[in-house]
Amino acid sequence: MSNHPVVKPYSIIYQTQVVDLILHIQQQEYNIPITKKDQPDLFNIEDVYQMGKGNFWVAVYNDHIVGTISLLDIGNNQVALRKMFVHKEFRGKQYKTASLLLNNAINWAKEHSIKAVYLGTTPQFLAAHRFYEKNGFTSIAIEELPENFPVLEVDKKFYYYSV
Template structure:
């Protein structure tokens, strides 16, 4: 029987694995010209993401980081979903890694009584677009983003999710 990954809050001793996973997906898998120097937040995860209404989670499979997701507090009871990455071998129905990560983030948002989650993504992440849409995210124009939303240079497609503060309503479609 296949075990599913364990989702837990980020701790500093996983930093190297997190950086390696994200860079491998960005650079090798999707040929996005972004470096670790372009992402200083990867070296200050605790002070950058794990403050206010924000947090950062990792998916672990036998103590190996196979996925990440974060919510960045952007004020006004809103957050930006960032750093949603899943190792190629742990995507899909077998491990449900993306679903488990998103479910954790959505439950956090409800528990914190947040209003909305926003995200920006690249045009190349087609499977991610379908995943977000299937899970209640609605595509929006960049003019609909809050002024405090941190648009990255690779972000060309944007989504929002209205948080319903009823935890029993969180349903992740796997």
């Protein structure tokens, strides 16, 4: 039994837990009116995220998914950081789950010759904004996103990271 979560590549065996974790955070914690139907990518992670220079990881603690992160290949050696969620009890300094997930994704990007990571987030994820900025992401305007970046309706704040 580990005292810290372990980051692993996504496998279909984690699908139910991944969907449950993400929906709980979106709907219960942040009152975002989003459903399973609004996120078909969650039911096709292998074909959406684990393609090209993209991937999807989970943070596992005692056989439970406590965090997720993905990089979506958007071409031109660029990726979109997506689906970064951490269970409330595993946020912060004790477990460092968000840092484990982000460092894993950034290392993957370096190993796969990615030049830039972009992300969009919602205005109410203030702790996430601080986290990204603390980890070297720069806030950018929507006009600065690459044209192939898939902007989600809920995303109003955008970031860039040079790998």
